Amino acid sequence: MKQFSQGDFDASQPVIVAGNLKKTFGDFIAVDDISFSVSSGICFGILGPNGAGKTTTIRMIYGVSPLTAGSIIVFGLDIKIHPRLIKARIGVCQQENTLDPDLTVMQNFEVFARYFNIDRKTARTRASQLLKFLALEQKQNARASELSGGMVRRLVIARALINQPQLLILDEPTTGLDPQSRHQVWERLEMLKAQGMTILLTTHYMEEAARLCDDLVIMDKAKILVQGTPEFLINEYTGNHVIEVAEPSKEMCAFAREKEFRREDLGHRLIIYAENGPELYGDICKRFAHNSCLLRSATLEDVFLKLTGRELRE
Amino acid sequence: MKGKISFRFRRVWQRNLDVYRESWRINFLPPLLEPMFYLMAFGVGFSGLIGNVRYGTEEISYISFIAPALITINVMNSSFFENTYGSFVRMYYQKTFDAMMATPLSVEEIITGEIIWGATKAVIGTVIMLAVISFFGLVSYPVALLILPVAFIGGIAFASIGMFFTSMVKTIEIFNLPVFLFITPMFLFSGTFFPLSGLPFWAQMVALALPLTHLVNVIRALNYGTFNGDALLGICYLIVFCLIAFPLAICKMHRRLIG
Numbered sequence: 373m374k375q376f377s378q379g380d381f382d383a384s385q386p387v388i389v390a391g392n393l394k395k396t397f398g399d400f401i402a403v404d405d406i407s408f409s410v411s412s413g414i415c416f417g418i419l420g421p422n423g424a425g426k427t428t429t430i431r432m433i434y435g436v437s438p439l440t441a442g443s444i445i446v447f448g449l450d451i452k453i454h455p456r457l458i459k460a461r462i463g464v465c466q467q468e469n470t471l472d473p474d475l476t477v478m479q480n481f482e483v484f485a486r487y488f489n490i491d492r493k494t495a496r497t498r499a500s501q502l503l504k505f506l507a508l509e510q511k512q513n514a515r516a517s518e519l520s521g522g523m524v525r526r527l528v529i530a531r532a533l534i535n536q537p538q539l540l541i542l543d544e545p546t547t548g549l550d551p552q553s554r555h556q557v558w559e560r561l562e563m564l565k566a567q568g569m570t571i572l573l574t575t576h577y578m579e580e581a582a583r584l585c586d587d588l589v590i591m592d593k594a595k596i597l598v599q600g601t602p603e604f605l606i607n608e609y610t611g612n613h614v615i616e617v618a619e620p621s622k623e624m625c626a627f628a629r630e631k632e633f634r635r636e637d638l639g640h641r642l643i644i645y646a647e648n649g650p651e652l653y654g655d656i657c658k659r660f661a662h663n664s665c666l667l668r669s670a671t672l673e674d675v676f677l678k679l680t681g682r683e684l685r686e
Numbered sequence: 687m688k689g690k691i692s693f694r695f696r697r698v699w700q701r702n703l704d705v706y707r708e709s710w711r712i713n714f715l716p717p718l719l720e721p722m723f724y725l726m727a728f729g730v731g732f733s734g735l736i737g738n739v740r741y742g743t744e745e746i747s748y749i750s751f752i753a754p755a756l757i758t759i760n761v762m763n764s765s766f767f768e769n770t771y772g773s774f775v776r777m778y779y780q781k782t783f784d785a786m787m788a789t790p791l792s793v794e795e796i797i798t799g800e801i802i803w804g805a806t807k808a809v810i811g812t813v814i815m816l817a818v819i820s821f822f823g824l825v826s827y828p829v830a831l832l833i834l835p836v837a838f839i840g841g842i843a844f845a846s847i848g849m850f851f852t853s854m855v856k857t858i859e860i861f862n863l864p865v866f867l868f869i870t871p872m873f874l875f876s877g878t879f880f881p882l883s884g885l886p887f888w889a890q891m892v893a894l895a896l897p898l899t900h901l902v903n904v905i906r907a908l909n910y911g912t913f914n915g916d917a918l919l920g921i922c923y924l925i926v927f928c929l930i931a932f933p934l935a936i937c938k939m940h941r942r943l944i945g
Contacts (some may be wrong), residue, residue, distance in 0.1 A: 381692045435943055435944075436787045437786065437944060437945070438945065455792075456790045459788065459790045460790045466784055466785070466788065469781065470780075470784050472701070472782065472784075474709070475704065475705060475708065482704075483700070483704055486700060487697050487786060487791050488790060489694070489790075563711075611923060
């Protein structure tokens with residue numbers, strides 16, 4: 373696999389700088405005054421429940437959704453002035469299957485490469501490498517409509533790399549995939565990152581974000597709630613450990629209140645975020661004799677649920 | 687719109703051509719068979735009831751009266767349907783436009799490529815139909831070759847109208863409305879199967895406002911090898927129509943796709 377050149381872009385500069393970004397559709401505010409920047413060579417995650425504004429944000433970054441207010445600078449270029457130059461240097465993997473179903477896998481590459489003015493020979497060479505990279509070389513003559521969901525997603529990712537982008541944007545890259553396909557996608561994305569590719573991804577899988585992202589923001593209701601590395605966010609908002617108590621007794625709840633633990637009371641379940649997890653866990657088990665008490669490491673999902681709440685988003 | 691349409695639109699056109707070539711055997715059939723069926727039904731079966739038709743100062747057979755109209759109708763249908771049902775499937779179901787928008791292509795180029803492709807399909811159909819109709823000895827060359835560029839202009843006109851409707855419909859079924867309210871009346875009442883003079887005056891005036899009337903006039907004149915002033919006027923009408931409909935279609939699609 374060819375190394376992705378950084379071109380004339382200074383790798384010490386952030387790849388994306390979004391400043392006071394805003395997007396409204398009529399009265400609806402989809403993105404409300406958010407700012408963030410993405411350093412070169414990292415994987416940056418935008419997390420959030422459905423409708424948080426993730427897709428709108430990245431659509432503005434790859435230049436298909438005009439900004440209502442604010443600015444986006446990609447590779448040092450203003451998206452409002454140079455959308456074409458920027459789009460020539462990024463790869464985008466959208467949520468939906470955007471392949472041409474009537475064409476073969478190889479034809480999909482050729483057609484897509486032409487949008488970038490890449491000649492047929494170069495397109496075919498790169499396509500062969502990319503198919504190999506994503507373990508699809510057996511499928512090059514299959515019609516796109518005959519591929520499974522996992523293969524489609526890998527092919528869309530492969531196709532997004534045909535212009536050797538310096539920034540890869542992925543909108544929920546593993547939604548709807550089986551665990552095998554999901555792990556394969558993660559592995560490939562890690563390999564791309566190791567080659568110096570900057571990756572921007574949206575997801576609502578916390579496991580995915582924790583594994584891939586070096587830096588991330590959690591969005592909800594059009595705003596950024598927090599930004600940081602997964603470790604930082606876990607330490608900052610939940611502590612290292614989580615103790616879950618099923619059907620907590622009154623005494624248990626009173627104890628938690630009295631000690632002022634960082635906690636969430638879900639009624640049938642008490643969740644305690646603890647720094648000194650094992651010790652407290654032992655204590656609770658002993659004093660409240662709960663065999664329905666569980667100690668585990670805190671995850672990004674705890675942070676996410678704590679910050680965005682538990683009500684359903686539909 | 688300045689700076690947003692470069693020659694890169696041909697990439698969209700090429701994409702559609704590639705897909706068309708994947709199933710060219712089927713794509714060739716309608717323009718090949720349709721004129722044969724019509725010529726047999728109307729020319730052989732029906733014309734005995736009608737006799738000749740007055741065209742200008744001459745009397746011509748009914749079959750040679752409708753032959754150029756069949757070409758014209760095909761121009762309208764192939765471009766209109768390509769940029770309604772065809773474009774809608776690409777935009778809505780296959781997400782082809784979404785994929786294109788993430789590349790250096792602009793929305794304006796995508797829509798231009800689509801419309802030029804619709805017009806190209808009109809020309810491909812015209813070539814096939816001209817060949818078929820020539821076998822019946824109903825076309826006078828070389829003037830009739832001018833039908834090809836005219837078919838292209840007419841194709842752009844109807845492709846743009848199609849795209850305009852595509853920018854507005856929510857579901858694919860809604861295309862039935864413009865088909866029955868716009869395409870079918872034009873198909874019947876634009877001087878295609880009988881001369882306009884057979885209509886009441888007000889209907890003639892309405893027909894004169896519609897593009898198919900002018901397209902059929904021009905193509906009929908060229909088909910008989912007569913490039914007259916009326917034909918020139920008709921071409922001017924079609925060009926002006928395109929100059930309005932094409933930017934309008936792009937504008938409306940821009941609004942639909944990116945707001």
